[in-house]
Amino acid sequence: MGVHEKSDYRGSGSALGHLRCRIGLIFKTQLSPNPSKKLKKNAPFPPHPPNLRPPPPPPPRTPPNCLPGRRPTLRLRIRRLLLPLLPIQAQDRHHRLRQLRPSSLSSQSKLKIAIIGFGNFGQFLAQTLTSQGHTLLAHSRSDYSSVAKTLNVSFFQDPHDLCEQHPDVVLLSTSILSFADVLRSVPLQSLRRNTLFADVLSVKEFPKNLFLQHLPPHFDVLCTHPMFGPESGKNGWAGLPFVFDKVRVGETPSRIERCEKFLRIFEDEGCRMVEMSCEEHDENAVETQFLTHTVGRMLALLDLKDTPINTKGYEVLRQLKANTCKDSFELYKGLFMYNKNATELLDRLDAAFDSLKKELFENLHDVLRKQLFESPPNGLGNQGKQ
Numbered sequence: 001m002g003v004h005e006k007s008d009y010r011g012s013g014s015a016l017g018h019l020r021c022r023i024g025l026i027f028k029t030q031l032s033p034n035p036s037k038k039l040k041k042n043a044p045f046p047p048h049p050p051n052l053r054p055p056p057p058p059p060p061r062t063p064p065n066c067l068p069g070r071r072p073t074l075r076l077r078i079r080r081l082l083l084p085l086l087p088i089q090a091q092d093r094h095h096r097l098r099q100l101r102p103s104s105l106s107s108q109s110k111l112k113i114a115i116i117g118f119g120n121f122g123q124f125l126a127q128t129l130t131s132q133g134h135t136l137l138a139h140s141r142s143d144y145s146s147v148a149k150t151l152n153v154s155f156f157q158d159p160h161d162l163c164e165q166h167p168d169v170v171l172l173s174t175s176i177l178s179f180a181d182v183l184r185s186v187p188l189q190s191l192r193r194n195t196l197f198a199d200v201l202s203v204k205e206f207p208k209n210l211f212l213q214h215l216p217p218h219f220d221v222l223c224t225h226p227m228f229g230p231e232s233g234k235n236g237w238a239g240l241p242f243v244f245d246k247v248r249v250g251e252t253p254s255r256i257e258r259c260e261k262f263l264r265i266f267e268d269e270g271c272r273m274v275e276m277s278c279e280e281h282d283e284n285a286v287e288t289q290f291l292t293h294t295v296g297r298m299l300a301l302l303d304l305k306d307t308p309i310n311t312k313g314y315e316v317l318r319q320l321k322a323n324t325c326k327d328s329f330e331l332y333k334g335l336f337m338y339n340k341n342a343t344e345l346l347d348r349l350d351a352a353f354d355s356l357k358k359e360l361f362e363n364l365h366d367v368l369r370k371q372l373f374e375s376p377p378n379g380l381g382n383q384g385k386q
Contacts, residue, residue: 118153119142177333183211203282304317
């Protein structure tokens, strides 16, 4: 190519010619020990192509590949030349992404949560989840489409349609007795392979074992127990305990962040976050929950009446009966059947009651013996003789 042809090519004004010319000058500058001797002092540069922005000013901080006292690397200089040739929309997106770090991008996104089992407790959770801006999907055996609409929740009659929405989290909010059947009915093939499964059952070893048996290993598992309900949490969740166990969470940053986002829902509401193994939870819950329900059910069978001389302790018992009876008997049966510590607690309760009765009757027998076999007082004896 002759000199004349070269000058015509450089002055053509096309974007491709502009790019080739400037990259050629960079290579000459990069390879030459003294660039000023190789290049003309006033070498003409082609004008910028029309409707394209000039190169952006250099950032205020020093790039990691451009140390102080050294010229930018060849890759960085080529990148600065290519940027003005991009469409304006792409340039804007490039600058926005440069200003945002990956952590801030992930923190701005919300979760898509599918609630399977949209009864009282599922609706109770949905109110708070939607208020935080999360996308809520729901499915249940009963038709709750009208209730879901008022809560800004998308209701699906078919679980296949629900799973095809590819939720980030599948939250099972069913009864203890129906949990196994509901889990087996979820069409896992319609979900993404790394979906997070969570539950809110009042027992924890039982759902943990079912998750690990039924779910393939590429699904994440988080067992949780919000230790409150629509009655105790109607005025907010601040200070109420939330127990969780990260049974199986992938090691990739996105899966770890997704699990933390879900837990942050309850942390942001002020819950007292308690990380505890499923086994330890059931050992503690058999006393804090099953014993409470057992005493409340026993009080209900006694049919305690309101009297004009009620004491504060008596009112506490009546309130305990009222609170426990608001929950279904199905829940109480589940607490007994699926917590291996429940039978032992009932045996302890029987032994304690028998011991208490034995002590009371022994005292009663002592009093009766004294009245029957010991000599009566003098006054009573004289009257008997007369």
